[in-house]
Amino acid sequence: MNRQLVLSDDILMQVDKPARYIGGEINCILKDPNDVDIRFAMCFPDVYEIGMSHIGLQILYGMFNNMPDVWCERVFSPWTDLDKIMRELGIPLFTLESQSRVRDMDFLGITIQFEMCYTNILQILDLSGIPLHASDRTWDDPIVIGGGPCTYNPEPIAEFFDMFYIGEGETRYRELLDLYKEYRKNGRSRYEFLESAAHLGGIYVPQMYETSYKPDGTIDSFRPIRPDIPDHIDKEIVEDISTAYYPDKPIVPFIKVTQDRVVVEIQRGCIRGCRFCQAGMLYRPVRERDVEGLKDLAIRLLDNTGQEEISLSSLSSSDYSKLEELVDFLIEECGDRTVNISLPSLRIDNFSVDAMSKVQDVRKTSVTFAPEAGSQRMRDVINKGITEEHILRGARMAFEAGWTRIKLYFMLGLPGETKEDIEEIAVLSDKIAREFFDAVPKEKRINGPVQIVTSTSFFVPKPFTAFQWASQDTKESFRDKAYILRQAVVSQLNQKRIKYNWHETDVSVLEGIMARGDRRLSPAIELAYKKGCLYDAWSDTYRDDLWMESFAECGIDISFYTTRVRELDEIFPWDFLSCGVSKEYLKAEWLRSKEGVVTPNCADKCNGCGAGRYGVGICTKPRLSS
Amino acid sequence: MNDSRIKVRIKFSKHGPVKFVGHLDFMRYFQKCIRRAKIDIAYSEGFSPHQIMSFATALGVGIETDGDYLDIECNSVTSCEDMMDRLNATMAEGVRIENVVILPEGTPNAMSSVAAAGYKLICKNGSGFGNDLTEAANRVLNSDSIIIRKENKKAKKKGRAIEGINDYIEEDIKDRIYKAELYADRFECLVDASSAGNVRPLNLLDLICKEAGMTLDPLNIQIIRTDLYLMKDNRLTPLDLSSDTIQI
Numbered sequence: 001m002n003r004q005l006v007l008s009d010d011i012l013m014q015v016d017k018p019a020r021y022i023g024g025e026i027n028c029i030l031k032d033p034n035d036v037d038i039r040f041a042m043c044f045p046d047v048y049e050i051g052m053s054h055i056g057l058q059i060l061y062g063m064f065n066n067m068p069d070v071w072c073e074r075v076f077s078p079w080t081d082l083d084k085i086m087r088e089l090g091i092p093l094f095t096l097e098s099q100s101r102v103r104d105m106d107f108l109g110i111t112i113q114f115e116m117c118y119t120n121i122l123q124i125l126d127l128s129g130i131p132l133h134a135s136d137r138t139w140d141d142p143i144v145i146g147g148g149p150c151t152y153n154p155e156p157i158a159e160f161f162d163m164f165y166i167g168e169g170e171t172r173y174r175e176l177l178d179l180y181k182e183y184r185k186n187g188r189s190r191y192e193f194l195e196s197a198a199h200l201g202g203i204y205v206p207q208m209y210e211t212s213y214k215p216d217g218t219i220d221s222f223r224p225i226r227p228d229i230p231d232h233i234d235k236e237i238v239e240d241i242s243t244a245y246y247p248d249k250p251i252v253p254f255i256k257v258t259q260d261r262v263v264v265e266i267q268r269g270c271i272r273g274c275r276f277c278q279a280g281m282l283y284r285p286v287r288e289r290d291v292e293g294l295k296d297l298a299i300r301l302l303d304n305t306g307q308e309e310i311s312l313s314s315l316s317s318s319d320y321s322k323l324e325e326l327v328d329f330l331i332e333e334c335g336d337r338t339v340n341i342s343l344p345s346l347r348i349d350n351f352s353v354d355a356m357s358k359v360q361d362v363r364k365t366s367v368t369f370a371p372e373a374g375s376q377r378m379r380d381v382i383n384k385g386i387t388e389e390h391i392l393r394g395a396r397m398a399f400e401a402g403w404t405r406i407k408l409y410f411m412l413g414l415p416g417e418t419k420e421d422i423e424e425i426a427v428l429s430d431k432i433a434r435e436f437f438d439a440v441p442k443e444k445r446i447n448g449p450v451q452i453v454t455s456t457s458f459f460v461p462k463p464f465t466a467f468q469w470a471s472q473d474t475k476e477s478f479r480d481k482a483y484i485l486r487q488a489v490v491s492q493l494n495q496k497r498i499k500y501n502w503h504e505t506d507v508s509v510l511e512g513i514m515a516r517g518d519r520r521l522s523p524a525i526e527l528a529y530k531k532g533c534l535y536d537a538w539s540d541t542y543r544d545d546l547w548m549e550s551f552a553e554c555g556i557d558i559s560f561y562t563t564r565v566r567e568l569d570e571i572f573p574w575d576f577l578s579c580g581v582s583k584e585y586l587k588a589e590w591l592r593s594k595e596g597v598v599t600p601n602c603a604d605k606c607n608g609c610g611a612g613r614y615g616v617g618i619c620t621k622p623r624l625s626s
Numbered sequence: 627m628n629d630s631r632i633k634v635r636i637k638f639s640k641h642g643p644v645k646f647v648g649h650l651d652f653m654r655y656f657q658k659c660i661r662r663a664k665i666d667i668a669y670s671e672g673f674s675p676h677q678i679m680s681f682a683t684a685l686g687v688g689i690e691t692d693g694d695y696l697d698i699e700c701n702s703v704t705s706c707e708d709m710m711d712r713l714n715a716t717m718a719e720g721v722r723i724e725n726v727v728i729l730p731e732g733t734p735n736a737m738s739s740v741a742a743a744g745y746k747l748i749c750k751n752g753s754g755f756g757n758d759l760t761e762a763a764n765r766v767l768n769s770d771s772i773i774i775r776k777e778n779k780k781a782k783k784k785g786r787a788i789e790g791i792n793d794y795i796e797e798d799i800k801d802r803i804y805k806a807e808l809y810a811d812r813f814e815c816l817v818d819a820s821s822a823g824n825v826r827p828l829n830l831l832d833l834i835c836k837e838a839g840m841t842l843d844p845l846n847i848q849i850i851r852t853d854l855y856l857m858k859d860n861r862l863t864p865l866d867l868s869s870d871t872i873q874i
Contacts, residue, residue, distance in 0.1 A: 003642070003643065003719070005643050009688065009750070009845065009848070010845040012646050012688070013687070013688050013845060018646040018687065019646050019647045019648070019651065022643040022644070022646050022647075023643070024642075024643050024644060024718055024719045024720065025718065026658070026662075026716070026718050252658060254644070254647040254651050254652075254655055254718075255647070255651050256651065256654070302661075303662070304662070305658065305662070306657070306658030306659060306660070306661035306662035306716075307658065307661075308657070308658075308661075337661075338669050338675050340674070361673045361674070
């Protein structure tokens with residue numbers, strides 16, 4: 001029997017891509033509501049095609065639905081066309097599977113992957129009819145719980161959440177759901193439940209904490225409102241990643257989504273200690289999945305989905321110890337099945353060039369490098385751990401194998417950056433072009449001349465990185481730097497072979513405000529939403545004017561969050577959380593970056609970052625110690 | 627064309643929410659179904675091989691079908707029943723495989739075979755079509771010619787009208803309507819669906835409404851395609867060559 005949709009045929013015929021709102025895809029889970037105790041709405045606050053590309057959502061969806069007493073369903077942001085219709089007609093937001101009201105769920109879990117989705121979170125709450133402020137909610141509303149990387153500084157949106165789950169979702173949900181069932185059965189109040197949940201590991205209940213500020217605006221103290229509430233919260237971590245739950249029947253969307261393929265997560269965490277990278281710190285220590293299990297998983301994923309493409313996921317796939325074995329297996333298995341393999345950005349060496357030539361058409365694809373900075377000095381500052389020689393050698397290998405298109409990713413606005421550092425980006429791009437003309441003689445240039453695409457994003461300092469103390473550049477400075485680089489590119493010998501792209505400046509400033517923001521930002525977020533800000537990550541819908549108006553009306557000084565120089569002893573809004581890596585270690589890394597001193601990666605030497613206290617992954621392997 | 631390959635025709639139905647999945651996405655959906663069902667489909671040559679699969683005709687977003695078709699080429703087959711069972715085991719809600727047949731050698735492909743299509747147009751609100759419309763339908767359908775006006779694609783280039791060419795052209799579709807009848811709650815018709823003479827059922831219903839002095843709201847109509855036919859010995863035969871042929 002077909003499910004009844006919330007949206008009428010007339011509405012669905014009016015909106016773009018109506019299949020976003022119908023559910024019913026292959027492998028989506030339907031249960032009888034009478035057979036379960038807990039209804040969980042899992043939300044990715046962006047449009048369907050983005051949300052369905054996120055592997056974390058598929059993991060938690062599968063994990064919850066594996067629990068017999070739980071039915072987990074999906075919710076995404078309605079696109080602006082449907083948003084308008086739902087407001088006009090007063091249609092409440094619904095889950096895709098059962099097309100039930102989100103407000104009728106027990107939990108609304110929101111995964112927060114980037115700062116630019118904050119207004120979309122308010123849209124989800126608003127369209128669901130759930131009060132925006134956690135303190136205004138009753139048992140008529142679901143428990144609103146946030147997870148994902150942005151919860152490592154949840155303070156700007158703390159007001160809107162009942163709780164945050166800090167860390168990896170596989171470990172603590174069962175306990176939380178059991179606690180919920182017990183409190184509901186015994187008729188306890190919502191507040192009592194929140195109080196009790198605040199004692200669970202990894203659970204942060206913002207209402208149970210208060211902040212006071214110094215006259216200069218920085219934090220004076222952040223503490224629980226009662227002594228029994230924990231004063232700091234440690235992230236949750238999966239100890240044995242090989243046996244952790246992983247979905248082998250992910251949902252197969254009807255419409256083409258951004259990542260339209262099955263994904264095998266090969267490891268979690270990263271051994272590299274890039275000083276700008278938040279993910280590199282949050283997910284320490286690195287933990288590898290067993291390669292035999294991954295081979296078996298790959299087969300089951302392809303069988304159960306019928307997808308035409310498979311990809312590997314990790315922060316740095318080249319560091320996975322059994323990568324060659326896994327890729328060789330996939331090439332053989334996928335060739336038989338006519339399945340494409342999409343290799344993630346790998347370090348360019350003999351193995352990866354060989355593997356890429358087997359799975360890609362050199363004429364149609366490009367090879368990607370992310371040197372992040374142009375000069376060696378700057379690459380040492382950010383602890384990137386690669387030299388110009390590595391890059392040129394890798395490019396040469398790719399050229400010799402037939403590739404002509406190279407993509408290069410850099411950041412502008414890194415701490416201590418000089419004009420020369422910026423110009424070096426153009427020089428390096430040109431050197432790569434020269435490498436092509438040197439490596440490939442004229443008669444062998446059958447695939448055309450070299451094409452280099454150099455892209456820059458603007459650096460945004462993030463919590464739990466060595467650069468959390470750094471001053472962010474202003475909008476004007478970002479623009480000037482992009483201009484310097486553009487001038488430098490056009491003055492190169494091979495300038496016609498180099499295309500330069502740069503990222504929007506306005507959005508980087510807003511991202512910077514939110515990334516290191518505090519509780520005082522929430523009124524401005526709410527005001528911006530009420531003025532009409534939505535889908536801030538999309539350049540077509542981003543309204544910088546409305547955001548700036550909102551900050552001004554709320555009396556917020558943007559420079560306090562972005563360009564201000566933070567003192568070494570400042571209390572940060574996120575200091576009460578821990579991702580394992582200690583503040584002392586980050587501070588030492590910040591000071592080393594100023595000296596341009598590099599730090600070895602975790603595989604070469606333990607640097608004592610603090611994540612070793614979890615006693616898992618690479619931290620248990622014998623290595624040099626500090 | 628490889629002679630050792632076996633041509634298979636699949637008849638499917640599509641009802642309910644899945645009608646909002648457009649034709650291109652539905653093709654991708656079917657490619658994945660074929661993989662999950664482990665049908666030994668043939669692939670094209672080249673660096674990015676694709677399944678040899680062609681649909682008889684596209685189904686517009688929002689339209690349901692009792693019988694649409696696709697042809698595939700296989701390297702090997704089990705039985706039609708087994709293939710049908712395996713495909714049905716992996717269908718999404720609202721999609722069913724209605725029949726699987728192995729085509730005799732030399733059968734023209736589904737796309738070029740389509741001669742006619744049957745449709746049911748259902749009035750979604752409960753009020754139905756009413757007596758005024760029944761009389762108008764009789765007048766339109768029994769007249770000597772049935773003229774529809776359609777936009778002249780040649781008359782517009784990049785949105786600008788070209789002088790000397792009419793914006794609309796008129797066509798007599800009388801002999802392309804094989805059957806048509808208006809009931810209280812629905813309109814049924816069997817019309818030409820060949821690439822040269824395709825008749826859109828909504829245009830016909832629109833004409834009837836205009837005759838009755840009414841405006842048709844297309845959002846109030848659920849279109850269901852009932853089957854697709856090929857012409858064989860002057861009879862319309864369903865594309866899966868079943869025995870339900872219609873003499874015209």
